[in-house]
Amino acid sequence: MTKNNFGYKSINELQDLYRTKEISPVEVTKEALENIDLLNSKLRAFITITDKYAIDKAKEAEKKFLKGENPKLLTGIPIAIKDVEPMANYRCTFGSLVRDGIAQEDSMTVRRIKESGGVILGKTNTPEYGHAGTSDNRVFGSSFNPWDIKKTPGGSSGGSAAAVSAGITSISQGGDGGGSIRIPGSFCGIYGIKPTQGRVSRIVDGSVRWNVVNNATSGPLSRYVEDAAILLQVLAGYSDEGEYINIKEDPEVYLDSLRKSNNYKIAFSNSVGDAEVDNEVTKIVKESLNKFTKETKSEITEINFYPESAESIYQVFFDFFCTKGYASDPILLDDEENNKLITDYVKRNWEHGKKVTGSRMFECYNKIGFYRDYTNKLFKNYDILILPTMATTAFDVNNPPESINGKKTNDPLWDFTPLTYIFNLTGNPAATLPIGFSKNKLPIGLQIVGDMGREHDVLNLSKQFQTIFEWEKYRAPTAV
Numbered sequence: 001m002t003k004n005n006f007g008y009k010s011i012n013e014l015q016d017l018y019r020t021k022e023i024s025p026v027e028v029t030k031e032a033l034e035n036i037d038l039l040n041s042k043l044r045a046f047i048t049i050t051d052k053y054a055i056d057k058a059k060e061a062e063k064k065f066l067k068g069e070n071p072k073l074l075t076g077i078p079i080a081i082k083d084v085e086p087m088a089n090y091r092c093t094f095g096s097l098v099r100d101g102i103a104q105e106d107s108m109t110v111r112r113i114k115e116s117g118g119v120i121l122g123k124t125n126t127p128e129y130g131h132a133g134t135s136d137n138r139v140f141g142s143s144f145n146p147w148d149i150k151k152t153p154g155g156s157s158g159g160s161a162a163a164v165s166a167g168i169t170s171i172s173q174g175g176d177g178g179g180s181i182r183i184p185g186s187f188c189g190i191y192g193i194k195p196t197q198g199r200v201s202r203i204v205d206g207s208v209r210w211n212v213v214n215n216a217t218s219g220p221l222s223r224y225v226e227d228a229a230i231l232l233q234v235l236a237g238y239s240d241e242g243e244y245i246n247i248k249e250d251p252e253v254y255l256d257s258l259r260k261s262n263n264y265k266i267a268f269s270n271s272v273g274d275a276e277v278d279n280e281v282t283k284i285v286k287e288s289l290n291k292f293t294k295e296t297k298s299e300i301t302e303i304n305f306y307p308e309s310a311e312s313i314y315q316v317f318f319d320f321f322c323t324k325g326y327a328s329d330p331i332l333l334d335d336e337e338n339n340k341l342i343t344d345y346v347k348r349n350w351e352h353g354k355k356v357t358g359s360r361m362f363e364c365y366n367k368i369g370f371y372r373d374y375t376n377k378l379f380k381n382y383d384i385l386i387l388p389t390m391a392t393t394a395f396d397v398n399n400p401p402e403s404i405n406g407k408k409t410n411d412p413l414w415d416f417t418p419l420t421y422i423f424n425l426t427g428n429p430a431a432t433l434p435i436g437f438s439k440n441k442l443p444i445g446l447q448i449v450g451d452m453g454r455e456h457d458v459l460n461l462s463k464q465f466q467t468i469f470e471w472e473k474y475r476a477p478t479a480v
Contacts, residue, residue, distance in 0.1 A: 007167040010224045018065040025076030029058035032078040035168045044143045045162040048091045049122040057119045075117030080163045080172040083123035095128040095137035097341040109218045116234040124159030128343045142397045146476035151394040154184035161188040167480035177216030179420025182432040186389035186445025189434040192221040197427035200235045201242030215424040225463040229254035257456035264383040269305035275418035276404040277391045284444045288435035307374040316367045317421045322353030375426045379451040389432040389445035392416045429455045434471040
């Protein structure tokens with residue numbers, strides 16, 4: 001194992017060391033690439049490694065620091081990119097044999113990371129089209145969890161989460177359309193935040209750009225809340241190239257929101273609707289909240305967050321999610337040759353989406369409006385909603401739980417994450433942070449949900465939790 005462990009240092013720590021010339025961006029980048037070589041055969045986190053590009057950008061950053069220039073937010077910082085974000089002239093697979101190819105241009109996310117000086121190490125593994133809560137595909141196979149390499153890291157940003165959890169880098173980019181930042185963040189014992197829908201502009205092809213109800217966004221996965229705030233600052237902001245739901249107001253200076261600890265009126269619910277949550281997860285979550293309240297002045301009130309039954313919410317999400325997927329790229333299913341190449345879960349999702357009727361979609365839009373109204377009313381009385389992130393801990397790859405607390409799951413591919421996707425439908429900012437471990441030494445995450453547009457509150461409270469729980473000191477068994 002390498003001796004410096006730069007992947008465990010924060011962005012500010014690294015840039016301070018660059019300024020004093022104690023270390024260089026080239027040295028840090030070379031170590032990150034060595035760590036990929038060391039661990040990728042075990043974790044399968046990276047699909048494509050952009051080593052020459054990374055070293056060239058690190059050399060450019062080194063020159064800037066040697067000249068005493070003021071760095072940009074990510075100057076000289078190694079970062080991993082989820083492989084649903086095209087990077088010009090490099091392979092982009094979307095986790096799909098059909099769509100595997102060389103990208104012609106940068107996505108908005110990649111463009112902003114480059115403009116901020118980020119040193120892109122490579123592209124990380126993801127399920128096909130990001131359409132699963134694990135990270136398995138037919139291009140590259142499965143990614144594995146640094147806490148137990150038999151287990152899934154979650155998904156769909158599983159490769160990015162595994163890279164941070166293993167100490168390869170302290171920051172990665174992810175995306176979240178149903179929990180895809182929060183699921184792997186929770187399973188891998190790191191921090192991740194899904195911003196308010198529309199906070200991060202995305203270039204979307206075709207008529208889906210004008211969709212008035214979207215569910216997916218880009219966001220950070222990190223070891224430190226401060227680093228997530230920095231990357232969110234990089235990614236956030238309006239662009240006239242972006243999709244229709246695109247917030248025009250300038251975002252907060254997120255690091256400023258961390259300078260003092262605010263007291264919040266907090267609601268805690270152990271579930272969404274009547275979704276089953278593993279008893280051990282519930283126990284660890286409640287113990288963490290007891291510890292938090294003893295060390296802060298924030299007020300926590302237990303409530304029952306129950307817009308509808310868990311099954312009803314799932315059906316609305318699944319119908320919407322699958323219909324959007326099929327409508328965005330129907331040839332993936334309808335072309336005979338493509339159909340032979342896609343994964344079973346994408347085939348299942350697209351086939352389901354193709355069958356959803358217009359009247360059902362109209363009802364789904366009505367239900368989404370109801371969920372938004374229900375959640376908005378909650379935030380008239382509370383500043384923050386806290387829940388478990390996941391219903392379970394990480395499970396063996398390709399073996400999702402068929403029961404929770406002895407009760408059979410309705411859909412094993414989704415019932416381990418019934419607490420995340422409603423906030424993709426409502427659009428609220430939501431983060432996951434690690435607060436403990438199961439008896440099997442697997443991470444357990446806590447989900448912090450904020451009012452619309454109030455990522456700064458989510459970040460502020462997250463920082464308070466990190467101060468108390470010090471999860472940055474955790475070290476996974478398969479790691480640097």
